[in-house]
Amino acid sequence: DIVLTQSPATLSVTPGESVSLSCRASQGISTSIHWYQQKSNESPRLLIKYASQSISGIPSRFSGSGSGTDFTLSINRVESEDFSVYYCQQSYSLPLTFGSGTKLEIK
Amino acid sequence: QVQLKETGPDLVQLTQTLSITCTVSGFSLTTYNVHWVRQPPGKGLEWMGAMWNGGGTDYNSAFKSRLSISRDTSKSQVFLKMNSLQTDDTAKYFCATKEYWGQGVMVTVSS
Numbered sequence: 001d002i003v004l005t006q007s008p009a010t011l012s013v014t015p016g017e018s019v020s021l022s023c024r025a026s027q028g029i030s031t032s033i034h035w036y037q038q039k040s041n042e043s044p045r046l047l048i049k050y051a052s053q054s055i056s057g058i059p060s061r062f063s064g065s066g067s068g069t070d071f072t073l074s075i076n077r078v079e080s081e082d083f084s085v086y087y088c089q090q091s092y093s094l095p096l097t098f099g100s101g102t103k104l105e106i107k
Numbered sequence: 108q109v110q111l112k113e114t115g116p117d118l119v120q121l122t123q124t125l126s127i128t129c130t131v132s133g134f135s136l137t138t139y140n141v142h143w144v145r146q147p148p149g150k151g152l153e154w155m156g157a158m159w160n161g162g163g164t165d166y167n168s169a170f171k172s173r174l175s176i177s178r179d180t181s182k183s184q185v186f187l188k189m190n191s192l193q194t195d196d197t198a199k200y201f202c203a204t205k206e207y208w209g210q211g212v213m214v215t216v217s218s
């Protein structure tokens with residue numbers, strides 16, 4: 001199984017700061033990585049697909065990059081509604097796997 | 108618009124079988140793949156398996172032979188069945204496409 005390691009586990013930031021969240025795969029997965037946001041007691045929401053492809057309706061401050069084993073979700077100027085948990089997921093091979101998440105919290 | 112909705116029990120007895128139905132609207136099951144994902148309280152997401160748009164299925168081997176996924180395309184429904192439930196199967200169960208997720212159903216396994 002492909003293991004996705006997300007770092008950091010928790011990121012404390014002030015609204016208005018820009019942040020980068022990391023996801024590292026245990027083997028090369030091309031660009032088959034997707035990013036989800038999950039707010040408390042809600043279902044996950046797809047933010048970015050295939051490493052860098054934008055999703056309709058998602059604010060442009062969210063962007064993704066990377067290929068192979070190292071991937072990054074960037075949030076330009078974090079807003080109050082962005083404080084939640086972020087997961088990466090790979091669809092390169094079965095079983096599909098998720099990272100353990102990065103919690104973005106208010107400093 | 109695309110919607111998915113899970114319906115199932117809140118409580119299942121230890122060693123019994125869990126059955127959840129995912130009813131979709133706004134798309135055809137022959138066009139989109141539907142996945143089952145679960146999330147124990149306070150923990151991360153775990154992929155359980157998929158019903159592919161062509162009718163085939165794949166399962167996470169972590170569930171060994173306990174898990175079965177099927178569908179009824181005429182009713183736009185996908186079904187999850189998992190037997191021999193244990194307390195660590197307590198979780199919220201979601202059906203989802205890549206982009207769209209249901210609200211999930213919280214299932215507690217009780218002894």
